[in-house]
Amino acid sequence: MYKKSLSYPHLVWMTLFVVAPMIIILIYAFTTGSDDGQVYFTLENFVKFFDKTNVKSFFNSIWVSFISVAVCFLLGYPAAYILADKDRRRTMAGKKPTGLLMLFIMPMWMNVMLKLYSWLAILNPGGLLHSFTSMLGLPDIDIMNTYTAVVLGTVYDYIPFMILPIYSVLIKIDTSVIEAAQDLGANPLKVFLKVVLPLSLPGIVSGFTMVFLPALTAFYIVDFFGGGQFMLIGNVIERYFSNELGRNIGSSISIILMLFAFLSMYLMRFFNKSNRQMSKF
C-alpha cells in the first residue's frame, strides 16, 4: 500500500525549492561577476566578510542572542518548573492538568510583528513606560534604540520556546526518583541540583537551540527596537541582499551563518547525548 511514487511530488518540490536554492547560494558565495558578463570562481566574498564592521556585528549578534537566551532561561525555567509541578500533582491526584500551559503555547502562535508592535506604545518616548515612571516619580527609562530594547524584544518573542521544551521534560520526570533522593536525606536544594536539573538538561538544550539560533538572524527585531543605530548580522545580510552588487558577499555570510548554526546544533546534540549516557549510571 505504501507506493513510493506518492512521495515523488514532494521530492521534486524539495529539490526545486529547497536543494536548488541552497546550491545557488553556494555558487553565488564562491563566484564573482565581472564587467564582461563572465563568472569567476573566487574566495574574495569570504575574505570580505572579515571586514571590521561585519565581524563586529557578527559578534554583537552572538552576544545579544546569548544574553537573550540567558534571560529566557532565567525567567523561563522557574515558570516551567512551577507549572510542571502543579500539573504533575494534579494528575497524580487524578485531576485534570491546570491547562495553564495553553497560555504559554498561545504566544508562540501570535504574529511576531503584532508582538513587537505591541511594545512600541510602551517603549516609545512619551509612551506608557514614561507615564508609569513619571506617575511614580521615578526617573525616565528610555531604552528605545538600545541593545536592551532589542534583548527585551527577543526575550518577549522567544521565551515560550524556552519554557515549552523544559516543561515537557520536567513533566515526565518520575517522582519516585525525587522521593528516593529525599528519603536518602537530600535537602531540597540538593534534590534540585543533583536530580531535577540534570534530568531536565535535554529540555534546556533544546530550549537553547530553539531560541539562540533564530534570535541570531531576527533582523526585524533590530529594525523595530534598534532604530538603525546598529546592525546585527541579520541586518547585514538583509542589507547586502537589498543591493544587486551585494549578493555574492551576502551569500557567503549566509553560508558562514549556516555552518555556525549546524555546528552549534551538532555541539548541543553531542552535549545532550553524552549527558544522557552519563545519566544511565
Place this chain on the structure above:
Amino acid sequence: MKKNIFKSILENTYLFLIFLFLYLPIVILMIFSFNSEKSVTRWQGFSFKWYIEMLSNDSLLEAFANTISIGVIAAVVSCIIGTAAAIGIQGYKSQRVKGMINAVTNLPMVSSELVMGISLMMLFVSVNIPRGYFTMLISHITFCIPYVIVSVLPKLMQLDTGLYEAALDLGAKPLYAFRKVIIPEIRPGIVNGLLISFTLSLDDFVISNFTSGHGVQNLSMFIYTGRTGPNPMYNALSTVMFVLVAVLLFVINSRSSKKSGEPISFFG
C-alpha cells in the same frame, strides 16, 4: 503547613508576573484599538473608528486578501503533497534513502528563516521569475510541507496495515480501500497539518519579505511597514489577527485533546 502556603503564594505570584509580561502589551494594544483619539497612551473614549478606517484602507485590505488566499492555497497544496509524501516515504525499504529524504524534509524546519527566504529569492532571481504573489505562494507551500509530513507520520505509524489488506481481501479496489480505510485513520493528522500550515502561512514575515518583491504584501509585512510610529489602526488590525489565531489555536487544541471520537469531517 505554613511554609507550604508561603511557597504556593510565591509560585503563583511568579507565574502571574510571567503571564503579565506575556499578555499585558497585547491587552494594552487591544484596548487602545478602541480609543476614540489617535493616542495609543491616553484613553479618550470608546469608538470603532480605527476598525472603520482599517476597512477603508485599500492596501491593508489587499494585504488581508493576499494573506488569506495564500494561507488557504498553501495549506491545501502542502497538505496534498505532504500527505502523499508521508505515505510514500514508508515504501522505501533502505534506511539510508529514508534518512536522506528525512534530512531534506527537515531542512526547511532547521535552517533559519532568513537563509530560507534569501535562497528562495536567489532562485527566483537566477531563473528570472519576477517576484510577486506567485513566488510568495510557492515559498509558503515549501515551508508548510514538512509540518504536514510531521503531523501525518505519527498517525501512519499507528495504522494497522491489516485493515487495508482485509479490505482488499473483501474485494475492495486499492483506491477504494485507500479512501475508505487509510484516509479516515490518518485524517486527524491531515487536518492538523492543514491547520498548522494555515497558521504558519498567516504568521510568516521573513520568507514573505524576501520572496514577494515589491507591491505584494501580506499582513505581517503591512504591520512591519507601520512600525515607525504607533497608529491605532495597526492596533485594530493586530486585534483582529490575534482573535483569528486564538480561534484557530483553540480549534487545533480541542481537536488534539479529543483523542478518541470521530474528528470533524473535512474530506469525503
